[in-house]
Amino acid sequence: MKLLKSFLSFTFPLIIMLFIFSIYLLVDKVVDSYKNSIANDYAIVVITNTPFIDIDSLADIKVKDIEALSRTKIIEGVKENLSSSSLDLLNKKLPYFYKIHLEEFPTTRKLAQIKKELKQMTNIKRVETFSTDHNQIYSLLVLIQDIVFILFVVVLALSLLLLSKQIKIWFFEHNERISIIQLHGGSLMYSSKPIVKTIILSAIVSSIVVISLLIVVVNNISFFVQPEIISIMPKIIHLEFEIFQIFLLSFIIPFITFFGLLIQYKSK
Amino acid sequence: MILANNITLSYDNNKNIIENANFNIKPKDFIFISGSSGSGKSTLLKAFYGELYVKSGHLLVNKTDLSKKNYNKLLTLRKDLGIVFQDYKLIKNYTIEDNIMLPLKVHNYDDIICKNQVKKLLKHVKLSHKVGAYPEELSGGEQQRVAVARALAHNPSIIFADEPTGNLDDYSSDVIWKLLKNANEILGITVVVVTHRIPTDLGVKYRRFNIDDGVVYEAS
Numbered sequence: 034m035k036l037l038k039s040f041l042s043f044t045f046p047l048i049i050m051l052f053i054f055s056i057y058l059l060v061d062k063v064v065d066s067y068k069n070s071i072a073n074d075y076a077i078v079v080i081t082n083t084p085f086i087d088i089d090s091l092a093d094i095k096v097k098d099i100e101a102l103s104r105t106k107i108i109e110g111v112k113e114n115l116s117s118s119s120l121d122l123l124n125k126k127l128p129y130f131y132k133i134h135l136e137e138f139p140t141t142r143k144l145a146q147i148k149k150e151l152k153q154m155t156n157i158k159r160v161e162t163f164s165t166d167h168n169q170i171y172s173l174l175v176l177i178q179d180i181v182f183i184l185f186v187v188v189l190a191l192s193l194l195l196l197s198k199q200i201k202i203w204f205f206e207h208n209e210r211i212s213i214i215q216l217h218g219g220s221l222m223y224s225s226k227p228i229v230k231t232i233i234l235s236a237i238v239s240s241i242v243v244i245s246l247l248i249v250v251v252n253n254i255s256f257f258v259q260p261e262i263i264s265i266m267p268k269i270i271h272l273e274f275e276i277f278q279i280f281l282l283s284f285i286i287p288f289i290t291f292f293g294l295l296i297q298y299k300s301k
Numbered sequence: 302m303i304l305a306n307n308i309t310l311s312y313d314n315n316k317n318i319i320e321n322a323n324f325n326i327k328p329k330d331f332i333f334i335s336g337s338s339g340s341g342k343s344t345l346l347k348a349f350y351g352e353l354y355v356k357s358g359h360l361l362v363n364k365t366d367l368s369k370k371n372y373n374k375l376l377t378l379r380k381d382l383g384i385v386f387q388d389y390k391l392i393k394n395y396t397i398e399d400n401i402m403l404p405l406k407v408h409n410y411d412d413i414i415c416k417n418q419v420k421k422l423l424k425h426v427k428l429s430h431k432v433g434a435y436p437e438e439l440s441g442g443e444q445q446r447v448a449v450a451r452a453l454a455h456n457p458s459i460i461f462a463d464e465p466t467g468n469l470d471d472y473s474s475d476v477i478w479k480l481l482k483n484a485n486e487i488l489g490i491t492v493v494v495v496t497h498r499i500p501t502d503l504g505v506k507y508r509r510f511n512i513d514d515g516v517v518y519e520a521s
Binding site: 210213217218220223299 | 352372378382393403
């Protein structure tokens with residue numbers, strides 16, 4: 034019973050920390066997917082005096098494609114009401130229209146920078162960024178992403194505190210055994226084997242619990258989130274990389290704590 | 302083997318327990334360190350296996366300079382030592398077999414070798430029937446015999462024993478003295494024993510160091 038209690042005292046904060054981390058990863062994935070989908074739909078329209086426009090990147094965002102809008106369509110629409118001389122003049126004076134597609138959806142700040150960069154170009158007459166269309170949902174998602182990240186950092190700090198306390202208790206409990214083994218030439222790492230084994234077991238248990246929870250949440254996402262969010266979520270969520278990250282973190286955090294305390298113990 | 306050059310020992314820089322001691326212990330020596338209670342016998346022994354650092358002077362044990370703090374070198378030295386403590390220092394949640402195996406495990410010996418060695422040693426200390434028992438299930442004398450078996454398990458170059466028969470019955474004392482004598486005579490292990498009662502019928506040639514008021518001297 035005492036053993037189980039001490040095991041849970043270590044595993045529970047680890048599970049909470051990993052769960053918050055998995056939520057952060059999920060939100061990150063949704064935001065990324067939404068970013069990609071709106072980046073595909075989104076384009077900046079520019080009107081230029083000359084037919085040539087050559088831009089590689091804007092506000093450090095790569096330009097995916099520059100699409101020239103057909104001038105003939107505009108002329109076709111108005112040519113019936115115009116004389117041939119006016120039509121010639123329109124042909125000469127009508128500016129060129131381009132749609133600029135970006136590799137990713139820009140933030141409000143980046144969008145302002147893009148507008149500024151474009152307006153500095155002498156041949157550009159007018160820029161339309163259509164900034165309000167997607168920005169509200171995107172900003173909301175970024176806000177949620179930031180909140181979850183801050184929550185993760187806070188939980189991580191608290192977990193580190195609880196994990197280090199439990200490891201200290203284990204060192205105290207094993208103190209006699211550790212000192213006897215050291216008197217026989219065993220290193221501190223060797224004499225701490227039972228602690229290491231418990232940490233490994235705890236990391237495996239907590240990662241299994243959190244990964245299972247994550248899979249349950251993803252497969253029953255409609256139960257957990259609003260329908261508006263579901264519509265912007267990717268249809269198939271591949272979680273392989275996220276599962277790998279959770280598994281890795283379940284070992285990294287306890288072992289960083291353990292080795293930190295081991296150095297502290299050794300220096301004593 | 303052990304060379305003390307002007308060593309002074311104290312706890313936390315308080316009053317010196319041993320002052321300016323000079324002596325030389327050679328391979329295969331059987332040494333007794335005696336003196337009155339509180340004279341510093343155990344303190345000197347602790348310095349030999351690095352549980353206490355020397356305040357000044359030079360102390361060499363198996364060519365390891367114990368006046369310099371080096372954790373890794375100290376562990377390497379300890380791997381080649383056998384230590385018998387007055388309070389046995391057996392690991393409570395280890396069986397007798399696991400306790401004796403400890404120095405062998407530290408040396409990364411194979412399981413079969415460890416088990417065979419434990420079997421032999423348990424026979425020598427007359428505790429073959431207690432192989433799966435835990436220390437708390439044994440008497441003081443039996444626990445000390447296990448401690449001696451553990452000290453002998455990895456065939457060390459030196460055995461340090463702190464009052465190994467201090468509170469034991471005659472039978473356990475006899476077994477322990479015989480083991481230490483055989484270790485010295487047959488295996489050529491240097492034995493350093495701290496005791497206030499040197500057995501009269503040991504039948505081994507020994508040297509005796511006495512500690513009096515912080516001064517270590519060899520008694521004739």
